[in-house]
Amino acid sequence: MTHEKIREYAVRALLAREGVFALKGRYDDAVKDCEYVLRITDDKVARGYAYVRISHALERKGKLPEALEYAEKGEKEVKGIPFERARVMNWKANVLYRMGRYKSTIETVNQVLEILRTLEEGEDVLIEKSIAYNTLGSVYYGMRKLKKAAEHYNLTYRMREKIRDLMGIGMALNNLGVVYTEMQEYEKALECLKKSLEIRKKLEHKHGIGSAWINIAIVYDGMGRYREALRAAKKAEEYLKEIGDIYGLGIVYFEIGSIYELFYRYLDAERRYLLSYELREKAHDLYGMFEVAIRLGELNLSMRKKEGVERWMGVAKKMLENMEWKSPEVDLRILEGKYSLVYGDANEGLGILKEVIDDLDKDDTEDMVRIINVFIFLLSCGYFIPEMERIKEMEKEEIKNAEVRRKMYILLYLFYRERDGKKAKKYREEAKRLSENAGVPFQLTG
Numbered sequence: 001m002t003h004e005k006i007r008e009y010a011v012r013a014l015l016a017r018e019g020v021f022a023l024k025g026r027y028d029d030a031v032k033d034c035e036y037v038l039r040i041t042d043d044k045v046a047r048g049y050a051y052v053r054i055s056h057a058l059e060r061k062g063k064l065p066e067a068l069e070y071a072e073k074g075e076k077e078v079k080g081i082p083f084e085r086a087r088v089m090n091w092k093a094n095v096l097y098r099m100g101r102y103k104s105t106i107e108t109v110n111q112v113l114e115i116l117r118t119l120e121e122g123e124d125v126l127i128e129k130s131i132a133y134n135t136l137g138s139v140y141y142g143m144r145k146l147k148k149a150a151e152h153y154n155l156t157y158r159m160r161e162k163i164r165d166l167m168g169i170g171m172a173l174n175n176l177g178v179v180y181t182e183m184q185e186y187e188k189a190l191e192c193l194k195k196s197l198e199i200r201k202k203l204e205h206k207h208g209i210g211s212a213w214i215n216i217a218i219v220y221d222g223m224g225r226y227r228e229a230l231r232a233a234k235k236a237e238e239y240l241k242e243i244g245d246i247y248g249l250g251i252v253y254f255e256i257g258s259i260y261e262l263f264y265r266y267l268d269a270e271r272r273y274l275l276s277y278e279l280r281e282k283a284h285d286l287y288g289m290f291e292v293a294i295r296l297g298e299l300n301l302s303m304r305k306k307e308g309v310e311r312w313m314g315v316a317k318k319m320l321e322n323m324e325w326k327s328p329e330v331d332l333r334i335l336e337g338k339y340s341l342v343y344g345d346a347n348e349g350l351g352i353l354k355e356v357i358d359d360l361d362k363d364d365t366e367d368m369v370r371i372i373n374v375f376i377f378l379l380s381c382g383y384f385i386p387e388m389e390r391i392k393e394m395e396k397e398e399i400k401n402a403e404v405r406r407k408m409y410i411l412l413y414l415f416y417r418e419r420d421g422k423k424a425k426k427y428r429e430e431a432k433r434l435s436e437n438a439g440v441p442f443q444l445t446g
Contacts, residue, residue, distance in 0.1 A: 011041050015049060027057035027244070048078035052091045059095055060207070062246040062283030068095045083124065086115040090131045098247075100286040100323060102139050109135050123163050130159035130168060134175065141179060142287065144327070144366065150179045167208075170199035174212055181219050182366075184400035189219045207248070210239030214252050221259065224402025224438040230259050250279035250288055257295070262403070262440050266303055273299065287328065290319045294331045301338055309339050330356060334370060338377055350383070372407050379414035406434040 014033045034050040034057075041047060051074030058067040071092035078084035093108040112132045119125050137152030153175045160168030177193035180186070193216050200208035217232035233255045240248040257272030273296050280288035293316040300308030316332050333356050340349030353374055360367040375385050399405045409431035416424040435442040 008041075008043075011037050011043070011046050015046070015053070027060055030054075031057045044077050044081065045084050048074040048081075048084055048088050050074075051077060052088055055091055055095060059098060060243075060245060060247070062279070062285075064095060064099050064284040068092065068099065071095050082115050083119055083128075086112045086119075086128050089115075090128055090135070093132070093135050097135055097138055097142070099284060100142075102142060105135065105139050109139075126159050126163055127165065127168065130156045130172075133159070134172065137175060137179075141175075141182070146179055146182050150176065150183070153179060166199055167203060167205070170196045170203070170205070170208055170212075173199070174208070174215060177212075177219070178215055181215070181222055184222065186219055186223050186400060190216065193219065206239050206243050207245055210236045210243075210245065210248055210252075213239065214248065214255060217252075217255055221255065222401050222403075224406070224434070226259050226262060226438055226440065230256065233259070246279045247283040247285060250276045250283060250285060250292075252276075253279065254288075254292060254295070261295075261299060264441050266299060270296070270299055286319055286323060290316055290323070290328055291331075293319065294328075294335055297335045298338075301335070301342065304342075306343055309335070309343075313339065330360070330370070334374060337374075341378075341381065341383075353378070369401075369404055369407075372404065372411055376407060376411050376414065379411065385415065402434065402438055406431060406438065406440070409434060 014037050017033055031054050034054045037050040038047055051070045055067045055070035055074065058064075058070060071088065074088040075085065075092060078088055089108055089112045093105050093112065096105040096108060109132045112128070116125055116129055116132070121129075133152045134156040137149045137156065140146075140152060141149035153172055157169065157172035157176060160172055173192045173196035177189045177191075177196060180189035180192060193212055197209065197212040197216070200212055213232050213236035217229045217236060220226070220229035220232060233252055237249065237252045237256075240252060253272045253276035257269045257276060260266075260269035260272060273292055277289060277292040277296070280292060293312045297309050297312035297316065300306075300312060313332065313335055316335070320329055320332060333352060337349045337352030337356065340346070340352060342349075357371055357374060360371055378385055399408065409427045413424050413427035413431055416427060432442050
C-alpha cells in the first residue's frame, strides 16, 4: 500500500472519529483530530471539512468569532468546488445566525441555494438544501415571523424524512416544537419534542437530548405546569453540563430563573439570570444577553433596587447599538418608561409607555403580553388606564398561554376594583383559581 493511500485512510478514520467525538460532546478531542488532518493532507475537500468541523466545535464551546474565522478558512479551501462550497457556506450561515447577524445569514443562505440549484438533486444536495431551509427557519423565528419559520422547518422535516435521516428528523422536530410553542400550539409542540427526544436518545446524542429537554420545559411553562417545567429544565442542565454546552446552559438558567421569578423567589431568580448572562456573554450570544439584561432590569425594579435597574438598562442600551435587528428595543423602552415612572419624571414615564403601547400590535400575542404587563404595572402603581377595550375582548378569546390568561384576570380585577365590585370579585376569584392550579403564589400586582 502506498504512503498516499495510507494517508487517505488515516484522514477518513480521523474525520469519522471526530464525528463520534462531536456527537458525544468531546469537542476538544474532535478539534485535535481535525488539526491532525490539516497537518497530513493537501486534499482541499478534506481540509475544507476539517476547518468546518473545528468551526462546529468552537461554536458549541461559545467561541463564535473563532468559529466564523474557521468557517471562512474552509470556504477558501473549497473555492471552485460548487457542492463543497455550498456545504461550507451552510455552516458559515449557521455561525452568522448564532452571532445575531440575520441580514448576513440570509444573504449567505441565498448564495448556498443558488449554488445547489445548479446541481443534480441527489441525497447530499437534498441534505444541504434542508440545512439551508432550517437556517432560514431559525432566522425567521428570531425575527418573530413564526409562520414563515414553521414553513421552513416543515420543508426541512420533509426533506430529511425523504432520505430517512434520523439525526436530521430529530433536529427538524425539535425546531418545529419550538415554533409551535411560540404559536401556543402546546400539544403539537410536546408531540414534536417528545418524538425528537426519543430519536436523540436512540442516537445517544447528548446535546440533542439536552436541547429537547429544555424545549419541553418551556412548553410546560407555557401550559402553566411549572413544577414539570422545572424538572425538565434540570434534566437539560444535567446533559448540557456534561458536554460543556455553554450556549444551551445559558437558555436553561434563563428558564429556571423565570420559574423562580413566578414563585417570587427573586434572589434565586437573580442568581440564575446572572449565570445565564455570564454564559451567553461567553457564547457571544448578543440577543440572549440583551434578553437577560432586560429581565434583570425588570427584576431589580420589582425588588426596588434603583442602581440595579440603571446598571442593566445601561448594559442593554450598549448591546442594542451593535445589533443588526433593532426590534428588541421595545422591551428596553418599556423598562425605561417604568423606571421614569418610579424614580424620575412620572409624566415622561407615562409618555414613553403610551408611545410604546400605541406602536404595539394588539393582534400579536407577544405584544399583548407586553401590554398586559405594562397595564398591570400602571394600575398597581395607582395610575389610570384610559383604554381597556382590547383587554376586555381578550376574555372572550381562547388564550392558551396559562400565564397570559392568569395575568389578564389580575389586570381585569385591578381595573374593576374601583368601578364594579361584583366584576372585580369574579376576576379576583378566577385569577386566584388559576394561580392555585399552577402552584404559583397568588399576588395581585403581577
